[in-house]
Amino acid sequence: MAPRKSAAAASRKKPAEKSGLNGGITEFDKATELKAYEEMLLIRRFEEKAGQLYGMGFIGGFCHLYIGQEAVVVGMQMALKDGDQVITGYRDHGHMLATGMEARGVMAELTGRRDGYSHGKGGSMHMFSKEKNFYGGHGIVGAQVSLGTGLAFANKYRGNDNVAVAYFGDGAANQGQVYESFNMAALWKLPVIYIVENNRYAMGTSTVRSSAQSNFSLRGNSFGIPGHQVDGMDVRAVHAAAVEAVAHGRAGKGPIILEMLTYRYRGHSMSDPAKYRSKDEVQKMRSEHDPIEQVKARILELKHASEDDLKAIDKKVRDVVADSADFAQNNPEPDVSELYTDIVL
Amino acid sequence: MPIDILMPALSPTMEEGTLSKWLKNEGDSVAAGDVIAEIETDKATMEVEAVDEGTIGKIVVPAGTENVKVNAVIAVLLEDGESASDIGAPKKAEAADAPKESADDAGGKARAADEEPEAAASGKVPAAPKTDVASDPDIPEGTEMVPTTVREALRDAMAEEMRANDDVFIMGEEVAEYQGAYKITQGLLAEFGARRVVDTPITEHGFAGVGVGAAMAGLRPIVEFMTFNFAMQAIDQIINSAAKTLYMSGGQMGAPIVFRGPNGAAARVAAQHSQCYAAWYSHIPGLKVVMPYTAADAKGLLKAAIRDPNPVIFLENEILYGQTFDVPKMDDFVLPIGKARVHKQGKDVTMVSFGIGMTYAVKAVEELSALGIDVELIDLRTIRPMDLPTVIESVKKTGRLVTVEEGYPQNSVGTEIATRVQQQAFDYLDAPIITIAGKDVPMPYAANLEKLALPNVAEVVEAVKTVTYRT
Numbered sequence: 001m002a003p004r005k006s007a008a009a010a011s012r013k014k015p016a017e018k019s020g021l022n023g024g025i026t027e028f029d030k031a032t033e034l035k036a037y038e039e040m041l042l043i044r045r046f047e048e049k050a051g052q053l054y055g056m057g058f059i060g061g062f063c064h065l066y067i068g069q070e071a072v073v074v075g076m077q078m079a080l081k082d083g084d085q086v087i088t089g090y091r092d093h094g095h096m097l098a099t100g101m102e103a104r105g106v107m108a109e110l111t112g113r114r115d116g117y118s119h120g121k122g123g124s125m126h127m128f129s130k131e132k133n134f135y136g137g138h139g140i141v142g143a144q145v146s147l148g149t150g151l152a153f154a155n156k157y158r159g160n161d162n163v164a165v166a167y168f169g170d171g172a173a174n175q176g177q178v179y180e181s182f183n184m185a186a187l188w189k190l191p192v193i194y195i196v197e198n199n200r201y202a203m204g205t206s207t208v209r210s211s212a213q214s215n216f217s218l219r220g221n222s223f224g225i226p227g228h229q230v231d232g233m234d235v236r237a238v239h240a241a242a243v244e245a246v247a248h249g250r251a252g253k254g255p256i257i258l259e260m261l262t263y264r265y266r267g268h269s270m271s272d273p274a275k276y277r278s279k280d281e282v283q284k285m286r287s288e289h290d291p292i293e294q295v296k297a298r299i300l301e302l303k304h305a306s307e308d309d310l311k312a313i314d315k316k317v318r319d320v321v322a323d324s325a326d327f328a329q330n331n332p333e334p335d336v337s338e339l340y341t342d343i344v345l
Numbered sequence: 346m347p348i349d350i351l352m353p354a355l356s357p358t359m360e361e362g363t364l365s366k367w368l369k370n371e372g373d374s375v376a377a378g379d380v381i382a383e384i385e386t387d388k389a390t391m392e393v394e395a396v397d398e399g400t401i402g403k404i405v406v407p408a409g410t411e412n413v414k415v416n417a418v419i420a421v422l423l424e425d426g427e428s429a430s431d432i433g434a435p436k437k438a439e440a441a442d443a444p445k446e447s448a449d450d451a452g453g454k455a456r457a458a459d460e461e462p463e464a465a466a467s468g469k470v471p472a473a474p475k476t477d478v479a480s481d482p483d484i485p486e487g488t489e490m491v492p493t494t495v496r497e498a499l500r501d502a503m504a505e506e507m508r509a510n511d512d513v514f515i516m517g518e519e520v521a522e523y524q525g526a527y528k529i530t531q532g533l534l535a536e537f538g539a540r541r542v543v544d545t546p547i548t549e550h551g552f553a554g555v556g557v558g559a560a561m562a563g564l565r566p567i568v569e570f571m572t573f574n575f576a577m578q579a580i581d582q583i584i585n586s587a588a589k590t591l592y593m594s595g596g597q598m599g600a601p602i603v604f605r606g607p608n609g610a611a612a613r614v615a616a617q618h619s620q621c622y623a624a625w626y627s628h629i630p631g632l633k634v635v636m637p638y639t640a641a642d643a644k645g646l647l648k649a650a651i652r653d654p655n656p657v658i659f660l661e662n663e664i665l666y667g668q669t670f671d672v673p674k675m676d677d678f679v680l681p682i683g684k685a686r687v688h689k690q691g692k693d694v695t696m697v698s699f700g701i702g703m704t705y706a707v708k709a710v711e712e713l714s715a716l717g718i719d720v721e722l723i724d725l726r727t728i729r730p731m732d733l734p735t736v737i738e739s740v741k742k743t744g745r746l747v748t749v750e751e752g753y754p755q756n757s758v759g760t761e762i763a764t765r766v767q768q769q770a771f772d773y774l775d776a777p778i779i780t781i782a783g784k785d786v787p788m789p790y791a792a793n794l795e796k797l798a799l800p801n802v803a804e805v806v807e808a809v810k811t812v813t814y815r816t
Contacts, residue, residue, distance in 0.1 A: 085562065118595035126593035135561055136594070140585050146551050147586060150558015157514065157540065157564060164558075177582075180551025187546070342596035343630050344730075345654040 020240025021228040028236055030304040032078070036235045037295045038313050039077075040070035043094040044292060045321045046103060047266075050093065050110055054270050058329055059110045062139075063124045066094035068265040071291035072197055073098040075238025076165060079246045083160065087135040087148040088167035090125035091197075091264075095167065099132040103324035113331035120334040121342065142175030144168060145194070149181040152192035152255075163191040163249035171202025173216050179223075182255065186223040189254035193245045194220070196257065197232065199264040204276035217259035225255050232260030233289040263289070347432050348397050348422040352384070352406070354415045355391050357612045358664055362386040363411045364419060367404060371429075374400045375422070382408075382419070387496065387667055388528045399424045403432050479687050481641070483680050490671035498640035498672055499529050499605075499661065502647035503567060505677070507537055510565060513651055516543035516552060517569030517606070526571045527607060527666055553579030553604070557586045557656075560602040565651060570606035573622045573660060587656035588631030603650045605659035608636070609701060609751050610788055612664065613795060619788035621752035623700065626658040627728040627761070633682055634728040636660040638703040640670035642726055645680030653682060660728075662701040685732035687739070691721035694809050695739040697762055698749040699725035702800070705781075706749045709805035718813055728758055736762060737770050744775035745812040749805055754782040776812040781805055 018024030028036065047065040054063050066073075069091075077098040080086075088095045096106050101117065109116025109127050117127045125139040135151060138144040148166025155162045172178065173196050185192050196216040200207055207214040217227035226248075231237040238260065245256045263285045267274055299305050305313075352362065366383040369375055375395040382393040402423035406413055413419065421432050480486075493501070507513045514537075519526045521534040521544040534542040545552040549570065556566040570576040576583065583604060591599030610619035626634045633655055637643040643661070650657035672678070688703070689710060698706040703724055710720045721739050725732065740746050746766055748759030759780030766778060784798045810816045 087558075116595075118593055118597075121595055122593040126589075128590070128594035128597050130594075130597045135558075135598070136590070138586070140581055143554060143582060143586055146554020146582060147558035147561065149551075150555040150560070151562045152558075153555055154559045154562035154564050157559070177550045177554060180546075180548040181554065183546055183548065184551060184555060342592045342594075344633065345591065345599060 079242035107328035227257035232262030608660035616787035
């Protein structure tokens with residue numbers, strides 16, 4: 001790559017008005033609020049159903065639910081355009097739904113059936129959609145950060161203005177390859193948006209117990225990568241930051257880090273003993289900061305929709321999820337011949 | 346005493362070079378550290394510094410001399426009070442040959458000079474005895490052959506593929522401005538520019554992942570590892586990301602990427618820089634693993650690897666880089682991955698080798714021929730997918746099998762071949778299969794121990810005698 005100058009120094013300048021990158025919020029119009037509500041609700045209901053199916057034995061292995069973090073991926077996705085790529089780790093069902101992947105195909109993959117996105121060969125942690133530019137779904141903590149940087153490399157190589165969005169958690173943020181990627185992304189000014197989904201716990205280890213610098217927005221400082229903390233429970237804040245970060249990437253200014261302050265209500269995986277945090281802490285987040293309840297309250301307050309209208313959305317979402325669960329339970333297992341397909345082309 | 350200035354070695358495997366230029370003349374006085382000459386190898390140009398102070402009494406090797414052996418006297422330095430008349434007869438010839446004559450305790454050149462006679466000394470000597478090499482059915486009869494080093498063949502393969510497809514690019518440490526740590530990418534930056542010849546930071550794990558991500562997005566990266574020893578840092582991305590994505594995505598996306606670079610032991614670089622990864626990577630479904638010996642195979646298979654839609658591990662060898670073989674002059678010479686080449690036909694014993702293992706095999710086959718044992722030598726070329734049918738067919742003919750490789754003995758490529766051959770051709774075997782490999786030790790540094798740790802021609806010869814009950 002030709003440009004060899006170091007990346008732009010971190011810009012922490014305060015503009016006169018609050019922008020999305022320093023906590024500003026752009027109010028949503030009615031249509032956007034309703035869209036955000038529906039998309040987040042779909043993820044919530046889908047994940048609740050996945051949890052149920054896991055308990056019933058339809059889903060095996062590891063299953064990491066996104067409940068509580070819905071605003072992050074929904075707000076980000078709203079700022080993207082066709083051709084922008086998304087890649088994440090193993091807490092990935094929400095990202096798939098947000099990129100427009102079909103609930104049926106995702107759920108059928110969770111149950112290991114033939115019409116799952118990977119024909120039952122990937123499972124919860126390894127799912128992809130070329131059509132939706134969703135590049136997985138990766139089970140190795142941090143690997144998606146280098147891969148996502150490579151997606152951005154391809155954009156720059158091709159000279160298009162697409163951006164790659166690489167999601168990773170506060171746990172992955174301590175992996176070495178994250179910083180190797182930061183260095184190259186800044187060096188070559190790659191259009192990548194690094195999203196640190198800081199849900200406060202890497203499995204059961206809280207950020208303060210795992211991270212010498214637990215303000216993850218500062219983790220790009222050594223490379224001159226600007227970083228910002230965002231209220232990841234408020235979809236408007238996420239969206240406002242996303243719009244600016246995406247513009248930064250499209251303009252050829254290189255990588256940017258958004259630390260999304262968020263929270264997962266459920267355990268790390270389905271077998272989480274939940275000994276590392278109090279029930280009160282979880283309850284407080286649910287009752288005071290729930291991303292979906294926040295949108296719902298605004299919609300009702302501003303009379304964008306009535307209770308009945310929202311119930312209709314709820315029903316629509318429940319129907320999609322019920323249909324996906326039904327499909328995923330009744331879809332046949334992969335043909336045994338699938339064992340030996342898709343190994344090499 | 347006048348001080349001899351010797352031709353220096355610039356790398357662990359250098360045996361000779363060109364004395365391109367003298368920067369001092371006879372009669373000039375020099376201080377320690379002064380640059381007195383420039384020397385050039387196929388890999389690099391370097392300056393020679395004086396290590397003592399004095400006056401250049403005599404220039405023994407004039408500027409422009411090619412193939413000057415390492416340790417040959419190139420000039421004589423006079424100390425205070427000495428004159429040209431104090432200089433005795435130059436000892437240039439002996440100096441270069443010394444390591445050969447006392448190989449047991451020789452310095453770094455022992456391995457290269459003693460173990461690979463066909464490579465011997467000069468890169469101009471064809472490594473494979475031409476008379477013995479069976480023609481490759483993939484090369485049309487009557488094709489003009491051009492003597493080419495493995496190094497040039499690899500570079501040509503990449504350049505041709507980069508010309509043909511803009512999605513192909515190379516990234517790695519020192520591939521661009523330095524022209525390649527082993528000069529494999531020489532000239533590519535000038536032709537293709539910095540967009541497509543990308544110097545990376547020293548960050549194997551990271552740039553392997555970046556390469557795989559770019560491949561998932563549809564580009565065709567060639568990722569050069571300065572050596573495969575360093576790829577251990579990146580092995581998670583190679584295996585968990587590159588090799589498995591096609592399967593995990595139900596065939597939606599894979600990683601069309603080539604990971605290439607020198608593999609295995611060079612010379613005197615010891616444990617952390619001397620390991621063969623053929624068996625390691627060949628364990629992994631989703632990868633193809635190629636390990637060529639000749640320059641023609643290096644070229645034809647690297648072009649195939651770059652076009653392959655799967656991740657390909659392309660294992661080269663530093664000692665082979667400078668060796669010259671005939672390469673067919675064809676517009677687009679591509680060889681099939683997964684097909685072995687019968688290097689020499691024979692009827693008594695089947696010998697299977699690959700990569701640098703072939704250097705022992707070729708030499709042993711020559712010696713055995715003199716003893717009246719006619720070996721069929723198969724160069725596997727690709728480790729995965731393995732062309733077992735070619736091996737089985739040969740074993741059915743000979744009833745005997747010896748494998749030769751440099752890697753560690755446990756779970757080696759040879760033990761895999763032995764397992765499959767005894768399963769599929771048990772009734773044809775007339776003797777237990779012998780697998781020759783490197784010794785089960787980390788590579789030692791000391792010249793004599795290193796020599797012991799590697800396979801040698803004598804044990805290959807002995808193995809063949811054993812399976813033919815000629816001992």
